[in-house]
Amino acid sequence: MSLVIRDAEPADGLAMGEIHVAAWRSAYAGIMDPEFLARRDPVAVGERWTASLRGDGATGGEPAPWARLVAALDGRVVAMAAIGPARDEESDIPRAQLWMLNSHPDAFGTGAATALHAEVIARLRERGETRAYLWVARDNLRARRFYEREGWAGDGGAHVEELGGVPVAEVRYVRDLCARTR
Template sequence: MTDDLLRIRPMALDDCDRVSEIRVRGWQYAYRGLMPQPFLDGLSVERDAVRRRARFRDGEDGVTDLVAERDGEVVGWAAHGPYRDGEVRTSDAELYAIYLDPAHVGTGAGRRLLEAVLGQCARYARVYLWVLKGNTRARRFYETAGFRPDGAEEPYEVDGVPVPEVRYVRSRGLTSASG
């Protein structure tokens, strides 16, 4: 598969079930061995879809959701908006999430989705994201796109197991996701 047939578009309410499936399966794929397996096994596409539809209908303050669609099938999802410093929104941007259907990892869909996010965030001086410290695959992906760890770390705990996150930043001036 190549990314030539890929289309990036705004997420629609009708995409919520598929986006929830991608998000849950993405967590189960990407975080295997990084988070407790019972927690990952207990994730529910249905519960996530209920929350996602409600958030989508209510409109999340400043959040932009995009999907990657290949041959009419949604294969990836990303969300971005203002950087959140606790509950405070700042003048920088943040990539809140980017997930692919595990069958589409390595096909260029993630790179194209990230390029679209970065294009929409071009007016910001900086784009931040948080990634699990142990998620080396994701960290390589972001580093290839010009993101760098800035030294900030956050404790994160799942079912009593520490899974710390590190913050990455990409400053204006890098114009493509290829770095």
């Protein structure tokens, strides 16, 4: 088994769309509207990823990401992550944010997400960041266990994000990037 972590390229866009949709369908089952999840089109999402990775299209006022990474297992892209500056305006939060980390359900248990996460942490450290935060759906227990195992902890921050027309409660996790886990 060969696992490679690298920067995402436009050619990865369609695979990223497949991962994004499959990960959402798995993670948000029972949390989000099932019809919304069923309507998510992996090809359309992938085309948006391709355009974004090429630098095409508007960012919707979002800051540019610092890195978009993928994990390729035996040549197949199976997980993806994005990091960037904080997208929240609170003054007491870290200035670095893990925007997303998604793994295709077929890759659960392969170590791809763990290796990808390790590279995310390394990239943030290389930038000189000492702390980072992320938002995770409160009811996404699998993701919460993953992040907790990787050294993230809830800091009491919470909000409700509307996803697919459904309010989804999210909790904020923070991690000291100087601390080593495991």
